Amino acid sequence: MPTLLIVEDNEMNRDMLSRRLQRRGYEVMIATDGAEGLAAARERNPDLVLMDMSLPVIDGWEATRQLKSEAATRNIPIIALTAHAMSGDRQRAVDAGCDDFDTKPIELARLLEKIEHCLERAGKT
Numbered sequence: 001m002p003t004l005l006i007v008e009d010n011e012m013n014r015d016m017l018s019r020r021l022q023r024r025g026y027e028v029m030i031a032t033d034g035a036e037g038l039a040a041a042r043e044r045n046p047d048l049v050l051m052d053m054s055l056p057v058i059d060g061w062e063a064t065r066q067l068k069s070e071a072a073t074r075n076i077p078i079i080a081l082t083a084h085a086m087s088g089d090r091q092r093a094v095d096a097g098c099d100d101f102d103t104k105p106i107e108l109a110r111l112l113e114k115i116e117h118c119l120e121r122a123g124k125t
Contacts, residue, residue: 001025002047002124004115007037007063008081009055013104017050020108034058038066041073047124048115053082053093061096068097077118081106 004026008014018028029046031037035057041049049067053060060080067073080093083104093101099121100114119125 001027002119003027003029003044005029005031005037005040005044005046005049007031007034007040007049007055007060008052009033010052013052013106017106024112034060034063037063041067041076042070045073046076047122048118049076049078050081050111050115051078051098053080053084053089061092064093064096064098075122077122077124079111079114079118 004021006014006018006028009032014030018030021028029040029044031040034055037051038058051060051064064078067076067078077099078097079100079102080098081102081104082089090101099118102111102114
């Protein structure tokens, strides 16, 4: 199964999401801030990143821009996860380099569809 990197600073969100994804057979890696997320993505090259956009140290917007600007990580699909559901947030995520966007609270069925779609497009299924 594909490896997913969850970059999320909220422990409850991180634990809930990682458990639910592991039950569906995904290997899950965890990072608690943008800097850890960058390091994990560079070191382990996950199949997909679930990126919270409001992170400490380096926010998700900047972490995404950095990953998409580097040859080794630019093809890793990134799904933005945010509690911000304003009309411009989806476009802002796309402009930062995200491949898709989902809002919190997470609706697992919807997120799983987005994960599978991004993995298929990237040829990682």
